[in-house]
Amino acid sequence: MTFSEKTILVTGGAGFIGSHTVVQLLNEGFRVSIIDNLDNSVTEAVDRVRDLVGPKRSQNLEFHLGDLRNKEDLEKLFSQTQFDAVIHFAGLKAVGESVANPRRYFDNNLIGTINLYEVMAKYECKKMVFSSSATVYGQPEKIPCVEDFELKAMNPYGRTKLFLEEIARDIQKAEPDWKIILLRYFNPVGAHESGRIGEDPKGIPNNLMPFIQQVAVGRLPELNVYGHDYPTKDGSAVRDYIHVMDLADGHIAALRKLFTKEDIGCTAYNLGTGCGTSVLEMVAAFEKASGKKIPAKLCPRRAGDATAVYASTEKAERELGWKAKYGIAEMCRDQWNWASKNPWGYQSKP
Numbered sequence: 343m344t345f346s347e348k349t350i351l352v353t354g355g356a357g358f359i360g361s362h363t364v365v366q367l368l369n370e371g372f373r374v375s376i377i378d379n380l381d382n383s384v385t386e387a388v389d390r391v392r393d394l395v396g397p398k399r400s401q402n403l404e405f406h407l408g409d410l411r412n413k414e415d416l417e418k419l420f421s422q423t424q425f426d427a428v429i430h431f432a433g434l435k436a437v438g439e440s441v442a443n444p445r446r447y448f449d450n451n452l453i454g455t456i457n458l459y460e461v462m463a464k465y466e467c468k469k470m471v472f473s474s475s476a477t478v479y480g481q482p483e484k485i486p487c488v489e490d491f492e493l494k495a496m497n498p499y500g501r502t503k504l505f506l507e508e509i510a511r512d513i514q515k516a517e518p519d520w521k522i523i524l525l526r527y528f529n530p531v532g533a534h535e536s537g538r539i540g541e542d543p544k545g546i547p548n549n550l551m552p553f554i555q556q557v558a559v560g561r562l563p564e565l566n567v568y569g570h571d572y573p574t575k576d577g578s579a580v581r582d583y584i585h586v587m588d589l590a591d592g593h594i595a596a597l598r599k600l601f602t603k604e605d606i607g608c609t610a611y612n613l614g615t616g617c618g619t620s621v622l623e624m625v626a627a628f629e630k631a632s633g634k635k636i637p638a639k640l641c642p643r644r645a646g647d648a649t650a651v652y653a654s655t656e657k658a659e660r661e662l663g664w665k666a667k668y669g670i671a672e673m674c675r676d677q678w679n680w681a682s683k684n685p686w687g688y689q690s691k692p
Contacts, residue, residue, distance in 0.1 A: 354432030356383035410454030427469035436548035440499035451502035497646030514608035528582035528614030533680035540680030542687030559685035569643035578621035582614035582652035585668035595664035614653025631674035
């Protein structure tokens with residue numbers, strides 16, 4: 343099946359996971375339109391995506407500055423282009439910030455997505471790949487997490503993902519011509535092997551790897567390790583880290599399924615490696631990849647953080663034909679390659 347005739351709208355396509363997925367979409371022959379409000383991203387990332395895919399393929403990429411909370415931005419886009427499917431990344435994603443400022447998360451994540459569904463329905467575009475999150479499992483009673491576990495988020499960010507999953511299920515039940523795939527990401531890290539694009543959060547990073555990276559290049563003095571008294575092998579929390587390029591390929595696999603299978607309904611898949619790695623193990627692996635010492639400060643646990651979460655990946659392997667290829671060593675290698683070439687992210691220096 344050829345994808346060269348298919349046009350995909352990618353919301354939040356200038357962000358970390360979005361930009362890496364856009365590279366893979368263009369390399370697979372899709373046409374891509376990005377809509378992004380640049381809340382936590384920059385257009386430089388889109389320019390570098392164009393460089394990476396080359397002049398011919400970059401002709402298939404359009405960028406639109408817009409906000410999903412503003413329905414007119416979506417109307418304008420959908421009235422000009424017939425989209426075959428939407429990959430919906432756009433949203434805020436910091437657990438701590440969501441605890442402190444839940445209204446910002448409800449406004450951005452919920453209202454933006456509800457608007458998107460309205461406009462998609464109006465223009466008869468009823469295929470979606472949605473960015474969900476392992477946070478929908480909360481503190482799971484057992485691990486690995488399987489897709490049919492009871493869902494119970496522990497913080498406002500996780501609850502927005504949970505609410506949006508429920509909304510997707512309700513819409514699909516009421517209107518069976520919708521096909522929706524919910525991808526529950528575990529902890530995306532790493533960067534494109536070129537070192538040209540990677541994660542560049544604004545402000546103090548909320549996720550482990552960009553934090554480690556900023557310590558390694560000297561932007562931050564030390565790493566805060568939240569929680570060192572968890573009932574784990576070394577007292578630090580355990581997560582399932584997944585290379586962002588594996589994650590990007592998971593979206594291609596989900597799209598293939600949307601375009602080739604009929605009875606999809608609304609289905610969830612975990613995207614992880616199926617392996618748990620502790621925070622301190624990740625720090626050690628990064629030290630090895632970078633040759634840098636990462637000074638760490640042991641801090642109290644953060645509200646809303648779970649002890650150990652990792653994925654069962656069998657369903658994605660079986661039904662999407664997708665499996666993560668990269669391990670921790672490659673994640674750290676590619677993260678350091680990006681960091682060492684771009685110590686200040688996409689800016690040259692503030």
